Amino acid sequence: MTQLGRILVIGATGHVGRHVVAQAVGAGVKVRVMVRDPGKALVPPGVDVVRGDLADPASMEASLLHVDAVFLMWPFLTGDGATEVLDVIKRHAARVVYLSAAGVDLDLDRQRNPIFEFHAALERAVTATGLEWVILRPYSFASNNLGWAARWRTGVVRAAGGAEVRSVIHEADIAAVAVRALLDDGLIGTRPELSGPEALTTEEQAVAIGEALGLPVRFEEIGQAEAREQAVAAGYPDDLVEALFDGAGTFAVQPVTSRVEEITGQAPRSIRQWALDHAEAFR
Numbered sequence: 001m002t003q004l005g006r007i008l009v010i011g012a013t014g015h016v017g018r019h020v021v022a023q024a025v026g027a028g029v030k031v032r033v034m035v036r037d038p039g040k041a042l043v044p045p046g047v048d049v050v051r052g053d054l055a056d057p058a059s060m061e062a063s064l065l066h067v068d069a070v071f072l073m074w075p076f077l078t079g080d081g082a083t084e085v086l087d088v089i090k091r092h093a094a095r096v097v098y099l100s101a102a103g104v105d106l107d108l109d110r111q112r113n114p115i116f117e118f119h120a121a122l123e124r125a126v127t128a129t130g131l132e133w134v135i136l137r138p139y140s141f142a143s144n145n146l147g148w149a150a151r152w153r154t155g156v157v158r159a160a161g162g163a164e165v166r167s168v169i170h171e172a173d174i175a176a177v178a179v180r181a182l183l184d185d186g187l188i189g190t191r192p193e194l195s196g197p198e199a200l201t202t203e204e205q206a207v208a209i210g211e212a213l214g215l216p217v218r219f220e221e222i223g224q225a226e227a228r229e230q231a232v233a234a235g236y237p238d239d240l241v242e243a244l245f246d247g248a249g250t251f252a253v254q255p256v257t258s259r260v261e262e263i264t265g266q267a268p269r270s271i272r273q274w275a276l277d278h279a280e281a282f283r
């Protein structure tokens with residue numbers, strides 16, 4: 001957008017979306033959010049809150065009136081309904097910024113796990129709209145570590161894949177790139193791969209969070225079966241657990257990229273910073 005128009009944020013109550021809203025407001029942009037329950041949405045003053053549901057594309061029309069660019073995340077585990085959602089977006093907006101995932105490979109007929117499969121479907125649907133598009137491909141979110149928070153005080157973190165190396169990214173850095181993608185023209189037609197500043201094993205992430213908070217923990221490696229049971233017990237929906245564990249080990253080592261700094265001018269935040277920003281959840 002060459003002039004500051006109005007953006008619509010979908011997924012505005014989520015990990016990334018809430019930062020997109022806050023940072024876009026900070027940039028002086030008119031922001032609207034589309035949420036399923038406006039009564040529950042906590043947004044900064046001045047943000048326009050409109051009810052709408054991705055599962056019912058017709059319900060999205062009101063949220064899209066006079067919108068120039070849309071931040072779209074996809075909360076479902078299949079691409080069903082994506083074309084219908086994008087048809088509605090296309091009738092109103094000029095640009096869509098889609099939150100995909102690093103690891104999607106559009107040259108493959110079949111993606112390496114069900115999560116990449118729906119993101120590939122969405123990426124294809126987004127690029128087929130004829131709209132200006134930017135597709136964000138972040139590596140693992142640091143916010144995945146919130147799964148440890150409730151039991152942090154026990155002093156023990158139990159997880160599978162302790163040696164898996166991830167270049168975890170703070171959700172605020174994904175949002176910072178999203179805001180640039182919504183407002184500037186330089187990223188149109190690109191798929192930046194976004195990472196945090198360092199690649200850490202799962203165990204190293206636990207140690208770093210403990211050090212940052214002054215609440216050290218011992219890391220205990222568990223098997224995939226126990227980790228799956230732990231995820232179910234923590235309330236993750238069955239289909240998400242299946243998809244997550246189907247994707248376990250997808251990357252031997254996630255790379256560190258320089259894209260966040262190149263795009264935003266700021267070095268990406270560390271896992272320690274992320275821990276401090278989420279300290280309340282761990283105490």
Ligand SMILES: NC(=O)c1ccc[n+]([C@@H]2O[C@H](COP(=O)([O-])OP(=O)(O)OC[C@H]3O[C@@H](n4cnc5c(N)ncnc54)[C@H](OP(=O)(O)O)[C@@H]3O)[C@@H](O)[C@H]2O)c1
Pocket residue numbers: 010011012013014015016017034035036037052053054055073074075099100101102115138139140141144
């Ligand atoms: N976690 C990772 O490591 C990782 C890595 C790469 C990509 N991703 C992708 O990032 C996305 C998740 O982003 P996130 O973590 O920011 O989201 P999140 O925290 O899981 O939040 C989900 C958002 O979706 C909204 N939502 C759910 N169902 C909806 C519906 N039917 N209509 C409209 N809104 C709906 C929720 O709003 P309400 O519930 O308030 O209505 C909420 O704002 C996923 O597509 C995931 O595959 C994740």
